[in-house]
Amino acid sequence: MDDLQLNISVSQGSKKKATLKNNVSEYKFKSKPTFTGKIIARKRPVNLGQKNIDTKSVDDGPKKKILKASHTQTGDLATNLRDLSENKGKFQGKNYQDLSDDIQMKQKPRTGGWISSLFKNNPDVPRIGQRAVKPIVEKVFTSKTFSELDIHPHSIANLQQNLGLKELMTVQQNAIPVILCGRDVLIRSQTGSGKTLAYALPIIEGLQAIRPKINRHDGIRAIIVVPTRELAVQTYELLVKLVKPFTWIVPGLLSGGQKRKAEKARLRKGLSILVGTPGRINDHLRHTKSLNFDKTGCLILDEADRLLDMGYEKDVAAIVKAIEDHKKAATYDPIAMIKQNAKKTIIDDDESKQAEQIVNKDNSVVAKHHLTEVFLGKDRQTILLSATLTKAVENLAGITMVDPVFIDTSEGKAVVADSLKLHTSNVINKEDVSKEKNAAIEIETGNEINIKKSKEKISVKSEEGNKTALEARRGLKSFGGINNSELLSCNTGKLDNVNENNITKDVNDETNSDSDSDYEYFKVQKELESKKVSVETINDVIKPSETGNTFVEAIKTAIVEDELVLPATVNQTFLIVPMKLRLVTLCSLIVEHCVLNKKGGKMIVFMATLEMVDYHSELIENVLTGNNVKVKKSGNEKNKAKKRKANDSENQDKSESSDSEFEIDYQEANEGGLVPVDLEMFSLHGSMPHERRMEVFKQFRTARSGVLICTDVAARGLDVPRVDLVLQYCAPASATDYVHRVGRTGRAARIGAAVMFLLPNEADFVRYLEQKRIRLRQDDESKCLEALRSVAPAAPSVQRAAIALQARLEHTAHSSKEWLARASRAYTSWVRFYSGYPRDVRQYLDPKLLHLGHAAKAFALRDTPAALARRTKSDPKLKKERPVNRLTVHDEEERKRPGFPKVKIGFNSRVMNKQSSMHTASEFDSGLPPLENSYKKKKKN
């Protein structure tokens, strides 16, 4: 109804006042309460073919303003529009949608019924009581320091001086000694708890300890796979800092979006540690000969659950397979071995001598060629990490890990579960230590441990005395050629020194214990080696879980319980905001947090789709830091100069004329104008050009304050300093996503806040989160608009300020066809996304309960849903639903993948909702253009 009133008021002509009055009443009475865009199109008395004539509104609410509007013989137009509609498209050579858009753009925002409908007909906001939920907490820091770890003093000094790190975090204290021992580890620890350092530090420690020193030509020793480019860059940068004291270790980055050529050149030069996204690594595996994993001793899958649930599982499996294949091929290639030796001799003769010396000193089973031997060995250490676990991770662990240790740092659980379950009467057999490489490891587990690592024969039988062999093997496997006494001290070296009688005796003392025998082993070892720091640390770590869990039990329990841990330092709240008020509430929170906050707040806003991100960031930026503002801020132009891009100014140019017209209306309406807002806006999503994406990420990281509007591509692993507010504008697709989004604040025990917007009909989503032991408090949404008073000081009330802002937003959204198209696209993408929520949350986020008319308003659109649907239909950009990127599975491509389809992996158990995967797949694209086929290439040439 409101829309109709506006349409009519816009179209009145002063000369035909009487006639039009009749028309008005006619329209008013004839229109139905359920008003549709179709009716608007047919009845709007506008002739777009004629020139605009100044007309006077006849019945335009309290203000009665003069408006510019086009008008013509109403009857003709009605007939024409009807014809147009019936003829489905073409009208006087013009496209129907063009005409409709023209009409939309020529409408003027009003302060009458139309705009004030922002506060009308909104559903009641329910008050959700808080249930008694006891969140799981994790102690982030320990009282120990890095200097207590058995790592190189240069590393400790580097950590202190260059990174300012002294105290150990819990996960670091638990994980570092275990990783240094070469064990496969699955780590679950809350967001921002220092997992990156927990694996990066021991890797570098292991690498720097190899003698003779490794060099970049030796091959890739460790691979770190992460799901997003930003995380890859971040991890790479940390590695660069960590290897400072060890210049011979070279980290490298393959993150997608960059030119293949440059990356190929980098690979040819040689790397010691490779960080990359799975798609890109896999791409190079297929197309870059110099990428070889025959020396890779360590594979790290960070954000393992994400890697598996975003369609990357095949890429991950291909990487695992490639490592195994390359290592196998290298092990049995005598020519390669000879070449390797020859190369090493040429490269560094001194180091060869050094190697000899070590061998002589050591007099161990590792002879002169021990290093080469182990480099070419088939063992691999695998480390999986995430703040959240899924069944897929458990399966992946089963496939890729051998006898893993599970580290869970949450309090109350504090599980460090070891998969090795040994018979109590085990005797350590020294010989086994020396034979460790070829030993078929026979252990009694008492559990059905799913050890499937393809090339390894591990018989799960009851046998005595082989545990040590396994330990020794573990100790050597990750960084071959460990002549490093420090490393050996916690592995073979130490075990060699262990007095077997003592162990036998001590273990036998524990006659009642058989389920925790692995623990007992370490306990005994601890007692024996108590004076030695390194073992002490390990034994500190390998404590029994109170329930006596083994790895499998522990991880199963963790997954089945499905309880999530969030930093206790984050204040989590939710706001139930009626749909129509969402956009103004968002603006208000941005102003409150980033403008009125004198300290300068930094916030991240999560939205559902990339179209939403693009549209909202530009719209809000344009409106809050609009033309008027920029003029006033001319003295402060420095920072802004770089930021504004060509298309922004283009849009502004296009809307300039109508903007000034609008200003008159706007001020006449006495709603006040926008005040200057010093605000930096950033946007980030997976389909942005790579350079822009990296630039935004870096800028936001260094910014003192600002807003980053992004998709879930920024939800994983990103460590942006000083982010003190995370706002979830769209509900997350799962509790896990909620955890990772919130985890962008409150990192390393810092204070943070997280707000989630929910619609009144989505309120029960909070109950869903409570089931996962996430506790949130409801905030008063009515107070959230307060900050808008500063934006529209002339407005007599908060509501009027919100109305003024909404008017401004709508005006901008209708200022050009490009804006309209973008707004429609954002709206449509969101509606599609909404109907694609996964099954387990759909009962709380039900698309059937959406009011699409209200939703349009939240996108600053004036169209009805029907009109928007029509615009969508005619928008070619919205027709292409499936993003065509590297993740799009083509049978052709599938056959080309190394290891496929031969490798059947079991962790693809989660069936993704088709639509939701469609919406998010592009977020995790490797950024590569599809490869041109050779025929096309030839033709081009």
Ligand SMILES: Nc1ncnc2c1ncn2[C@@H]1O[C@H](COP(=O)(O)OP(=O)(O)OP(=O)(O)O)[C@@H](O)[C@H]1O
């Ligand atoms: N020992 C330490 N003392 C103080 N700060 C630390 C320490 N270790 C790591 N940090 C800091 O903690 C922050 C979070 O670390 P990191 O990114 O590794 O967390 P994470 O557990 O990987 O988080 P996520 O699960 O979100 O990926 C970083 O800023 C890092 O510099």
